[in-house]
Amino acid sequence: MRYEAPTTTREAVSLMAKAKGKAFVLAGGTDLLVRMKSGVIEPDLIVDIKRIEATQSIKQTAGGFRIGAAVSGAAMAKSAALCKAWPGVVEAANLIGSDQIQGRCTIAGNLCNASPAADSVPAMVAAGAKAVVVGPKGRRTVAVEKIATAPGKTSLAKGEIVEAITLPKRPAKTGDAYLRFIPRSEMDIAVVSAGVCLTLNAKGEISKARVVLGAVAATVVLVPQAAKAIIGSRLDDDALAELAAACGKACKPINDMRGTIEFRTDVAGVLARRAAKIAYQRAGGK
């Protein structure tokens, strides 16, 4: 195995593209090293992207935020501007693991690991986050929900790496929230999760919404029907019931040691309702 720590994205892409055998990107390493140790993967090349300037910082731009692919959860929590604009995204990222894990884990890594239970991903999708993907053929910006295609599988081509995640500038009267169900109070993997982002109009009615579920299908799922259920409403009981029903319908979960199909389907609606209420409040709704 070879370890490389290039200082430019171009170099990293070239290393990944030219690699013979299995090459992996190392950002926080909280998934990669665990998989290496358990023998699930045996890399021939590891490309550590933490020495690349473009991956290291959170930048506030005219368009919103640009979060480098090596920025840790702990670093996100320290950005007051990011916490203020997108509290749901930061809270979701900070739910991953312990303080020790927070010191290393990244939302770009969480995305590329392609777990359907990834905590930060539903929140990112709800907020309309995009991944800045750089590859041998150049640079493209792609919606976060287009990256994972199945558990552990992504749409990234050989040589392509995620350099950063972008979040839009938060529109006026907009709020986001993320909730997950775990049987403990912390340090666990989501059994079901829900991310909601919504915008209110001048009358205080919901004019735009994105509702996203995690751990209930092979990938995180965006549920337009659930968004439709609350658009035009002030989140009254009927709208919330319709939202929950739409979420239940969008679930294609599995039975496993952490939850049954019935439980996940039911709890998806419960979490979506609660997350919607928090997002509504954050948007200034009463």
Next chain:
Amino acid sequence: MASVHVATTVNGDVTEFVCQPGETLLDVLRNRLGLTGAKEGCGTGDCGACSVTVDGQLVCSCLVLGAEAEGRKIGTIEGLADGDTLHPLQTQFINHAALQCGICTPGFLVAAKALLDRNSSPTEEEVRFALAGNLCRCTGYDKIVRAVNAAAKDVRKQQARVKKAAGKRR
């Protein structure tokens, strides 16, 4: 396998080592640098027994490659005491009998130090959340939490003394 040459700083000392590209920082510390305070519990970032700081950030050294240490500042349990003077956390762990078998203790101390560095007045709840990444199968945690809160008090007293002394100098 091409070995990697790494120049780094461990507990303030400039250190160099050669390691395998896939070798963890934990293995480097223990097997190459003789710093056996950090322990391997799970090896998967769940138990915190291998806790160290990298550039001041608390991490599990089992999930860091040795090669990543190049140019960084590593802090381990061996750097916690000031010569023969124990850190208040160490003293209070002894006073409160906050350890039994001792395997988890270095990790708890490093993690608790990271907490007190950013918050010297943590509530019990804050201590429990901050130490959620450190597992102890002996004590039941209560004694550890009490020891950390007692040490926090000592640290605050120390800080007040330093502030007072600085004021006098002015």
